[in-house]
Amino acid sequence: MIGSIAEQTLAGREKAGEIVVPLAQWYSHVEREKHRLTSGWVSLARFALTDEFYYGSFVIGHDDLAAGRLDEALSVTEFSE
Template identity: 55%
Template sequence: MEKYRLTREWVPLAQFPTGSQYHYGCFLIGRDDLADKRFDRTLSFTMFTE
């Protein structure tokens, strides 16, 4: 359920390497915040490459 909410409400802005072969980082922003250009509301998130 949480994964569905994350993909429904948030969009990725950028992905970046973390120095690990198992993880990468990304910046996410809510769809409404992106539409209103509120880039101060982004989140950083670490994800698995698997």
């Protein structure tokens, strides 16, 4: 899932003119984007939903956590299959 989000974010950043990604380097840039996206978040809680294949978690950005803005936390569903 994070790979898809990274690709969409990277394409959006490129379309906005923020970056230029040569086609031959697309996948290495996607990997860097995945790291950029995931390193900005802290997991507050993680729990199993209905069985071992679905998990839920609450995440928050480092800056929001430091400022006590817990209302900025996001819920995320993860699928292990």
